[in-house]
Amino acid sequence: MSGEPVQELMKxxxxxxxxxxxxxxxxxxxxxxxxxxxxxxxxxxxxGLRHAIEVxxxxxxxxxxxxxxxxADVTVHGSVGTGVAENMMSGSVRVRGNASQSAGATGxxxxxxxxxxxxMRCGISMKGIDIVVGGDIGPMSAFMAQAGRLVVCGDAGxxxxxxxxxxxxxxxxxxxxxxxxxxxxxMRDEHVAxxxxxxxxxxLTHNPAEFRRFGSARRLYHFAAHNSAAY
Numbered sequence: 001m002s003g004e005p006v007q008e009l010m011k012x013x014x015x016x017x018x019x020x021x022x023x024x025x026x027x028x029x030x031x032x033x034x035x036x037x038x039x040x041x042x043x044x045x046x047x048g049l050r051h052a053i054e055v056x057x058x059x060x061x062x063x064x065x066x067x068x069x070x071x072a073d074v075t076v077h078g079s080v081g082t083g084v085a086e087n088m089m090s091g092s093v094r095v096r097g098n099a100s101q102s103a104g105a106t107g108x109x110x111x112x113x114x115x116x117x118x119x120m121r122c123g124i125s126m127k128g129i130d131i132v133v134g135g136d137i138g139p140m141s142a143f144m145a146q147a148g149r150l151v152v153c154g155d156a157g158x159x160x161x162x163x164x165x166x167x168x169x170x171x172x173x174x175x176x177x178x179x180x181x182x183x184x185x186x187m188r189d190e191h192v193a194x195x196x197x198x199x200x201x202x203x204l205t206h207n208p209a210e211f212r213r214f215g216s217a218r219r220l221y222h223f224a225a226h227n228s229a230a231y
Contacts, residue, residue, distance in 0.1 A: 048068045099117075144162070184214050
C-alpha cells in the first residue's frame with residue numbers, strides 16, 4: 001500500500017463481491033475500517049492481512065478465517081470454522097461465537113479471543129500466540145504447544161497439553177485429563193498478574209484466583225539413547 005488509506009470505512013457484501021476480491025482489497029487497503037456482510041460461512045475470509053486495519057465480519061465464517069494475520073484487528077460476529085487465526089503473527093482476532101477445531105494453530109503472536117467455546121486441538125503447536133476462550137475447549141488442545149499462553153474460562157477436554165514445551169495454560173474449570181509431560185504447576189504472583197492482563201485484554205471479569213496453571217514437566221526435551229529400540 002502506498003500512502004494512507006483514502007477513506008475511513010468500506011462496506012463489502014459477499015453476495016456481490018467474491019472472497020478473492022475482498023482479500024485483494026484488504027491486502028492493499030484503501031480504507032481504515034471494513035465491514036463484511038453476508039459471509040454465509042465462506043472460507044478464507046480476511047487471510048494474510050499485513051496492515052493495521054480493522055475488519056468486522058457480520059455473520060459466520062468458514063475455514064481459516066483471519067489466518068496468517070499481521071497487524072490487523074479482525075472481529076467475527078458469529079462462529080467460525082476450522083483454523084481461525086492459524087499461523088497468526090500479530091494483531092488481534094475476536095470471535096463472538098464458537099470456533100471449530102485447530103483455533104490459533106501454530107500462531108506466533110497476537111491475541112485470539114473466542115467468546116464461546118472451541119473444539120478439539122485449540123492452540124495446537126502454538127508458538128507465541130495468546131488465546132483466551134470464554135467457554136470450553138475440546139480434546140488434544142495445546143498439543144506440542146511451544147510458547148504463548150492459553151486461557152480457558154470453562155472446561156478442557158482430554159489430553160490437554162500433550163507433549164507441551166514452554167507454553168503456559170490456565171484453566172478455570174475441569175480438565176478431562178492431561179497429556180504426556182503436562183502437569184499442574186503452582187500459581188505464583190507473576191502468573192496471577194499475567195493472567196489478569198490477559199483477561200482484561202479479552203474483556204472478561206473472572207477472578208484469576210479461580211484458575212489453575214499447567215505446563216511442561218520437561219521430561220521429553222532431550223533424546224535419550226537408552227529409550228530407543230535397537231533395530
